[in-house]
Structures are given as C-alpha cells and as structure tokens.
Amino acid sequence: MLLRPRQKLFVERSLAALNKHQNTLGVAPTGAGKTIMLSGVTGQWLENGDAKACVLAHRDELTSQNAAKFSRVNPAISTSIYDAQEKSWAGQATFAMVQTLGRESNLKLMPKLDLLVIDEAHHAAAPTYRRIIDSVRDSNPDVAIFGVTATPNRGDNKALRPVFSNVSDQITLAELIQSGHLVPPRTYVVDVGTQSELSQVKRTADDFDMSAVDAIMNKAPITEAVIRHWKEKAHDRSTVVFCSTIHHAKNVAEAFSSSGVNAEVIHGELSSEARKSALSRFESGESQVVVNVAVLTEGWDYPPTSCVILLRPSSYKSTLIQMIGRGLRTIDPNEHPGVVKSDCVVLDFGTSTMLHGSLEQDVNLDGHEGHGEAPQKECPDCGAMVPAAAKECSLCGHVWERTDTDDKVDLADFVMSEIDLLKRSSFRWCDLFGDDAALMATGFEAWAGVFFLAGHWFGMGGGKKLPARLLAMGERTVCLAAADDWLNDHETEDAASKSRKWLNQAATAQQLRYLPPAYRQDFGLTRYQASCLLAFQFNKRDIQSRIFNKVEGDEQGRSSVVGGRKPGTTREAA
Known part of the structure; x- marks a missing residue:
C-alpha cells in the first residue's frame, strides 16, 4: 500500500x-487519512x-481498525491488541484502548515503550x-x-x-477539497430576524x-x-439539522413532517x-432530514448528506467544523448507487459562520482558545469597534444597511483551483x-482510469485479481x-516509480x-503508454x-469516451 x-x-x-523535539502533534481533518499517516x-x-x-485510541472498535490499517501499510511489523477482550503486548506495535490501559493494574504490566502514538490527540490533556x-x-x-487530531483546540x-x-x-480543509478528497461547502448565512x-x-x-x-x-414563524x-x-x-435543545429539535422535525418532508429526531x-x-x-x-441535539456532531458519517442546517450558534470553531464536516464527505x-455529490449546502440561521469566519483550525497548544471572538468593524458615525455581525451600533445607534450579498458567506476563502493530481500522483497518468x-x-x-461521459466524470479501478469497480462519479x-x-491501495513503491527507464x-x-x-505506426509509443492502452482494451x-x-438510456454516449478511438480523435459532446 502507498501513501x-x-x-x-x-x-x-x-x-x-x-527526532528534533522527542514529541510532536500532527493536525489533519477528516478525510486526510490520519490512521494511514500515523501508521x-x-x-x-x-x-x-x-x-x-x-497506539492509543479511545474506542474499542478503533483499536482493531487501526491495527488492520497499520498492517496494510507495514505488513512486516507484528501487531497486538490491548483492550477489554484481549490484553497482549506480543507485537512490536500494540494497539490499546485508553480506558483499559489506564487502569493502575494494567499500567504496571506495560513494557518499556520507545514510541507512544495518540490518536484523537486532543484528548491527551484528559486525566486518563x-x-x-x-x-x-x-x-x-x-x-x-506522537499525536494526530482533526480538532487540536479543546472546548475546555x-x-x-x-x-x-x-x-x-497541518493539512487543511482547503487542501482536501482542492485534491478531491472532500466536497466544498456553499455557505449561506440567513437572518430570519x-x-x-x-x-x-x-x-x-x-x-x-x-x-x-x-x-x-x-x-413557529422562525421554523x-x-x-x-x-x-x-x-x-x-439529504439534510442534517443541529438544534439547541430537545424541545427545539422535536418542534423542527414536526414542522418538516407537517410540510410533507419525513424527518427524524436524535x-x-x-x-x-x-x-x-x-x-x-x-x-x-x-426520511430526508435528521434533526439532532449534540449527538451527530462527531463520530457519525453518512456521505450522501449534502446539506447542513445550523439552528444554534457555536462558541467554538472546532464544533462548527465538526458540524459542517458531516456534509463534506465524498x-x-x-455504497450509494446513483448518488452524485459535488458540494454541500450549509444554511446558517445563527451567527457561527460570521463569528469564526474560517473553517481552518488555528492551533493553540497553550489552550485558552477563548470562544472565537467575533471579528470587529468600525462604526462610521462614532468610531466605536463593534462585532462584524452587528446590524446596529450599541453606542450611537447607527444602522448598517443590508446588502444583496449579506446572505452568502465564503467560510474558508477556498481558492477552488484544482490541484494537478496528474503531476502529484505517485503514478504516471496517460491521456489515452x-x-x-x-x-x-x-x-x-x-489499473485505474478516469473517463468523461454524458456530462459526468467516472473513476474506475481494477487489476489482475480485482474486478473492474466504479470508484467515483x-x-x-x-x-x-x-x-x-x-492504485495507492493496491500497489507498492516499485510499481509507482515514474523514473524507471522502462517507462520511456x-x-x-x-x-x-x-x-x-x-x-x-506510432513510433513514439512507450511501453508504459502501451500498457495503459492494453489495460483499457482488456477491461x-x-x-x-x-x-x-x-x-441510463443514453445511447449516444455509447460511442463516446469508452468506445475506444484511434489516437487523435476528439471527444464527442456528451
């Protein structure tokens, strides 16, 4: 397996x-592959x-999941598990659950360690x-x-x-969106009074x-x-809603249902x-909508979710990131046939997005994150500094006029220029x-391929013992x-090297x-290009x-990209 x-x-x-400090913290959002990197x-x-x-984790299922991924990255290194069911230090790398290892009797049995890895490392300040x-x-x-986390700033x-x-x-959300591993948020701040x-x-x-x-x-009028x-x-x-209280959540779900939209309450x-x-x-x-109160903020993912509604403000940026992150998965x-997802609509009926301004984490190892003080603006009448979200100056009463663009905010100033994955890939990609x-x-x-047809791109993968599989659409x-x-998942460094002579x-x-x-008759055709063409032809x-x-039913598309053309022909309009 390749990274x-x-x-x-x-x-x-x-x-x-x-090597320099004897300790370090790495920050990476959901979707970056934290377990692969810590492995x-x-x-x-x-x-x-x-x-x-x-390697420490805070949930039973994570110890076995982390051990399995570790073995794929490091097949030659032995592993063992230390949790409520199995207590073994036999492996060179042991995957332990914090609640089990943290007991005094178990700590006494722990051997001398050369490296301690903490998954979800924002928990490292907790007593256990x-x-x-x-x-x-x-x-x-x-x-x-060594610690890894997506949310380094603790709520306490x-x-x-x-x-x-x-x-x-620190891997940023912008990087993952630009590289295609997350979808971008389209955020609207809506003032309902x-x-x-x-x-x-x-x-x-x-x-x-x-x-x-x-x-x-x-x-009721606001809902x-x-x-x-x-x-x-x-x-x-598919929509997830974050509410302030259970009573609020029940009323919102009831209102959705009364309007003809099936909704659940969690x-x-x-x-x-x-x-x-x-x-x-x-x-x-x-049901199309799930309304919750502080339950689905983290640890839950349903990738088809492509709308997040915020009906509560968030004092901490980390909580805001977690809530919006529920809708950014590709x-x-x-797993989800027929679902095409290109972005996530975020509807903020509170003040969180204006309060925090950006979805990127500001790492502060010293704590005292504060509560994300609102960005300020100057009153043109009296010169007072007031929160940027304020519509009226509290000192002189100046009223800011609402503009047409007030209801839409670019949360993270994402520059949506595509990262050229063809150049950054460990593999050489051929334009067939x-x-x-x-x-x-x-x-x-x-082998892997990317094809354009009927207005959509399709990602495909397969191999010698791997049937062709649709990877993305x-x-x-x-x-x-x-x-x-x-390709990273099924190949090694030997297969990925782009400098090998035989490629050219x-x-x-x-x-x-x-x-x-x-x-x-194409005397410039290389062994590698021929290999890609043959992989396409055979599959x-x-x-x-x-x-x-x-x-479905697009007969015109059958002669397009996957039809197999000679070199130099052009793509048909989909």
Missing part, C-alpha cells in the same frame, strides 16, 4: 519533528527491530491519558510521543503543550446558553422561515436502539486518446482522487501485437457495463 504524496510529506515532517510514522520509527510502540503518558515517561524518559481550554511542544504539520438577539446570548462554561438560544429560535429557505436552496438533499435521551432505528430510516432514504458509488476524456495509469497489480477532481487512491522505452513487439493496427467491456449502468 498519497501529501501523506508522505506529513510523515516526513512528523518524523523530523520527533507511516510508527512503521518508520520501528525500523529498528528492537523498538516497541503503543495523562496517567498513561506519565507512566510511559516514568518507564522511559526518552520515549517519543486545557493546554496540550505539557504533552506536545510543537506542531509538525434573530441575529441581533443571538449576538446577545451569554456563554456558559461549555458553550452558548442553549436555553436562551431555544427561547429565540424555537418559534417556517427555515423550512422555506431550505426548500428554496436544498429541497432535494438526542441524548433516546435509547441506543431508538437512535439506530432513526438513523437507519434516514440512511435508507425513508461518495463511493458502490489525446482529448483529456480518458486517462489511465497502471501498476503491477492494478461526478467532478473530475473527485474521480481522479478516488482512482489515484485505488519503446513499446514491445508483444504489446503491439495486441493493440489495434493504427498503433503499430473495456467491464468499464462500459459499469458506466452505462449509471447512464
């Missing part, structure tokens, strides 16, 4: 920081056969984690400590610096006073306006069985027919990312024998069948 180029850079920077760091640290590492960290350091003062403002003195690398009141809500120790938010937002705006901008999308007082049933109805399509067409409509790359075990960048990841050598007689006659029927299943 993406950006993942390799993350690993290199993390190892350099570990890369751990595997290279353990190249010395005598070294021993432990600190007990483990202190015990590891007592046993070996020279132990290296506790500092991470006692564990991590530096940040080795509550923003002024919401801006006055006081903060509690944890967040804004949600009972006060409920008193402002939980009113009706919310549903009206939703129907205008996102009526055909909150902490429901039994686990009731939650599962409600989510099952949402994920099966029986689609696997095999010279019209940028059919691209392929091959390795020793697998929709935007070119997303399809390229999925196809490149397929002339096509062999054996290859030309199986290619159409027109290619035998054309499977590629066609899987794509045509997605393009």
Whole structure:
C-alpha cells in the first residue's frame, strides 16, 4: 500500500519533528487519512527491530481498525491488541484502548515503550491519558510521543503543550477539497430576524446558553422561515439539522413532517436502539432530514448528506467544523448507487459562520482558545469597534444597511483551483486518446482510469485479481482522487516509480501485437503508454457495463469516451 504524496510529506515532517523535539502533534481533518499517516510514522520509527510502540485510541472498535490499517501499510511489523477482550503486548506495535490501559493494574504490566502514538490527540490533556503518558515517561524518559487530531483546540481550554511542544504539520480543509478528497461547502448565512438577539446570548462554561438560544429560535414563524429557505436552496438533499435543545429539535422535525418532508429526531435521551432505528430510516432514504441535539456532531458519517442546517450558534470553531464536516464527505458509488455529490449546502440561521469566519483550525497548544471572538468593524458615525455581525451600533445607534450579498458567506476563502493530481500522483497518468476524456495509469497489480461521459466524470479501478469497480462519479477532481487512491491501495513503491527507464522505452513487439493496427505506426509509443492502452482494451467491456449502468438510456454516449478511438480523435459532446 502507498501513501498519497501529501501523506508522505506529513510523515516526513512528523518524523523530523520527533527526532528534533522527542514529541510532536500532527493536525489533519477528516478525510486526510490520519490512521494511514500515523501508521507511516510508527512503521518508520520501528525500523529498528528492537523498538516497541503503543497506539492509543479511545474506542474499542478503533483499536482493531487501526491495527488492520497499520498492517496494510507495514505488513512486516507484528501487531497486538490491548483492550477489554484481549490484553497482549506480543507485537512490536500494540494497539490499546485508553480506558483499559489506564487502569493502575494494567499500567504496571506495560513494557518499556520507545514510541507512544495518540490518536484523537486532543484528548491527551484528559486525566486518563495523562496517567498513561506519565507512566510511559516514568518507564522511559526518552520515549517519543506522537499525536494526530482533526480538532487540536479543546472546548475546555486545557493546554496540550505539557504533552506536545510543537506542531509538525497541518493539512487543511482547503487542501482536501482542492485534491478531491472532500466536497466544498456553499455557505449561506440567513437572518430570519434573530441575529441581533443571538449576538446577545451569554456563554456558559461549555458553550452558548442553549436555553436562551431555544427561547429565540424555537418559534413557529422562525421554523417556517427555515423550512422555506431550505426548500428554496436544498429541497432535494439529504439534510442534517443541529438544534439547541430537545424541545427545539422535536418542534423542527414536526414542522418538516407537517410540510410533507419525513424527518427524524436524535438526542441524548433516546435509547441506543431508538437512535439506530432513526438513523437507519434516514440512511435508507425513508426520511430526508435528521434533526439532532449534540449527538451527530462527531463520530457519525453518512456521505450522501449534502446539506447542513445550523439552528444554534457555536462558541467554538472546532464544533462548527465538526458540524459542517458531516456534509463534506465524498461518495463511493458502490455504497450509494446513483448518488452524485459535488458540494454541500450549509444554511446558517445563527451567527457561527460570521463569528469564526474560517473553517481552518488555528492551533493553540497553550489552550485558552477563548470562544472565537467575533471579528470587529468600525462604526462610521462614532468610531466605536463593534462585532462584524452587528446590524446596529450599541453606542450611537447607527444602522448598517443590508446588502444583496449579506446572505452568502465564503467560510474558508477556498481558492477552488484544482490541484494537478496528474503531476502529484505517485503514478504516471496517460491521456489515452489525446482529448483529456480518458486517462489511465497502471501498476503491477492494478489499473485505474478516469473517463468523461454524458456530462459526468467516472473513476474506475481494477487489476489482475480485482474486478473492474466504479470508484467515483461526478467532478473530475473527485474521480481522479478516488482512482489515484485505488492504485495507492493496491500497489507498492516499485510499481509507482515514474523514473524507471522502462517507462520511456519503446513499446514491445508483444504489446503491439495486441493493440489495434493504427498503433503499430506510432513510433513514439512507450511501453508504459502501451500498457495503459492494453489495460483499457482488456477491461473495456467491464468499464462500459459499469458506466452505462449509471447512464441510463443514453445511447449516444455509447460511442463516446469508452468506445475506444484511434489516437487523435476528439471527444464527442456528451
């Protein structure tokens, strides 16, 4: 298995920081492949056969998941599990659950470690984690400590610096959106007459006073306006709604249902069985909307979700990122047939997006993140500095006129210029027919292709023992990312090297024998280009069948990209 180029850079920077500081924290959002990257760091640290590492996770299912992914990245390194069911230190890398290892009796049995890895490392300031960290350091003062997290700033403002003195690398949301591993948010801030009141809500120790938010937002006319705006901008999308209180959530779900839209309610007082049933109805399509109160903020993903409604403000940027992140996942067409997703509509009926301004994390290892103070603006009449979201100056009463663009905000100032994955890929991509409509790359075990047909791009993958598979459908960048990841998943460095001499050598007689006659006159054809053409030719029927299943009744499309043209022909209009 190969890491993406950006993942390799993350690993290199993390190892350099570990060697320099003996500890480091890496920051990467959901979708970056944190487990793959921590496996890369751990595997290279353990190249010395005598070294021993432990990878901490806070949930049982994560220990086995992390161990499985680690073995794919590092097949030669032995692993073991330390959790409630299995307590073994036999492997060179042990994957442990914090709650189990943190017990005093279990800590006494822990061997000397050379590397401690903390998944979801924002938890490292918690007492159980600190007990483990202190015990590891007592046993070996020279132990290296590596952490990875998507949300480095804790809601309780506790500092991470006692564990991590530096940040080795930070992968941004913008990078993942530009590389096709997440979809972009299209964010609208909609004032339904509550923003002024919401801006006055006081903060509690944890967040804004949600009972006060409920008193402002939980009113029938406001809920009706919310549903009206939703129907205008996102009526055909699977939607998750974040509310202030259970009473608020129930009323919102009831209002959606009364308007003819099936909606579910999820909150902490429901039994686990009731939650599962409600989510099952949402994920099966029986319901289009799921309304929740602080339950689906993290740890839940349903990729077809492409609209997020915020009916509560968020005191912390990390919470805002988690809520919006529920809608940024890309689609696997095999898991969700027929679903095409190119963006996520975010409807903010509160003040969070104006309060925080950007979706990118500002890492502060010293804690005291504050509560994301609102950006300010100057009153033109009296010169007072007031919150940027304010419509009226509290000192002189100046009123800012609303503009036509007030309801739409670019949350993160994303520059949506596509990263050229063809150049950054570990593999060489070939334009099969010279019209940028059919691209392929091959390795020793697998092949991948990206094809344009009927207004959509399709990402495909297959291999010697791997049947052709539809990987992605929709935007070119997303399809390229999925196809490149397929090759990374099934190949090694030997297959990926683009500098090998044979890549540029002339096509062999054996290859030309199986290619159409027109290619035998192409004296510039290389072995690698011929390999890509042959992979396409041998798998054309499977590629066609899987794509045509997605393009129902488009007979004209059957002679387009996957039809197999001679060099130099142009793409037909889809």
